[in-house]
Amino acid sequence: MAETLSASTSTPVPHVEEVGLTSAPLKSAAFFIGAYCKEYNEDFVLCKNESRDPAHCLKEGRKVTRCAIDLITKMRENCGKQFDAHWECLERKNHEYYLCRKPERTLNSCMFDKLGLTKTIPGSPPGQTPIHEVTNPIYKAVQK
Amino acid sequence: MPVPWEALIPFGLLTAMFGAAGTLANVSMRAQNQGKPPRYSVDNWDAMMMSRDKELxxxxxxxxxxxVAxxxxxxxxKL
Structure with a gap:
């Protein structure tokens, strides 16, 4: 721990604010953070593959944080109402995406119209409708 | 044949008692969760995120x- 601390202080890394979102808003924004910050996130993971030393990827990590804050600010400016509706639904429904498809769809369409970002689920089977766009899914809320 | 109305007394008691127990449990759960339904199937990731929420x-x-936090x-x- 002492070596990593001294390593991080010897090479100055610019200061960064922490992301202030809690779990539900983060989960609601997750796919858009993934779409918007793809390059920074991939950079960070590639850097981590290079070396697991905590001091090695501080710069890349800060870029990831800064990008997330940037997206969240834009999201709240453009789709604030839809964003709030979706994360408040998630918070009531045990953070399950499948129980909150209605507010999710309004958020997704707003994010596409205003910021041009789409939700894509990585690793979902190609050629099939992704689960968040299925109109009559098998697994849905028992109570309406 | 007349209805044995005495049987309705324990029936009413049972209904009232089950109702009271359920309502009290619900009120207590929601009071511990800021008025929201409680979380269930909390895995390690959820527990970690909830402790982060608590710090925020x-x-x-x-x-x-x-x-911005x-x-x-x-x-x-905490590291």
């Missing part, structure tokens, strides 16, 4: 949607 808001169910949060993260 002071309660494990508290939610906040400000992009208060300055005290950066130094309160």
């Amino acid at each position: 808001t002071g309660h494990k169910r508290g939610q906040l949607a400000t992009p 208060p300055a005290t949060f950066a130094s309160s993260i």
Whole structure:
């Protein structure tokens, strides 16, 4: 721990604010953070593959944080109402995406119209409708 | 044949008691979760996120949607 601390202080890394979102808003924004910050996130993971030393990827990590804050600010400016509706639904429904498809769809369409970002689920089977766009899914809320 | 109305007394008692027990349990659960339904199937990731929520808001169910965390949060993260 002492070596990593001294390593991080010897090479100055610019200061960064922490992301202030809690779990539900983060989960609601997750796919858009993934779409918007793809390059920074991939950079960070590639850097981590290079070396697991905590001091090695501080710069890349800060870029990831800064990008997330940037997206969240834009999201709240453009789709604030839809964003709030979706994360408040998630918070009531045990953070399950499948129980909150209605507010999710309004958020997704707003994010596409205003910021041009789409939700894509990585690793979902190609050629099939992704689960968040299925109109009559098998697994849905028992109570309406 | 007349209806044995005495049988309705324990029936009413049972209904009232089950109702009271359920209502009290529900009120107690929601009081511990800031009026929201409780979380279930909490895995390690959820528990970690809830402890992060607690550091940000002071309660494990508290939610906040400000992009930037208060300055005290950066130094309160436990490593």
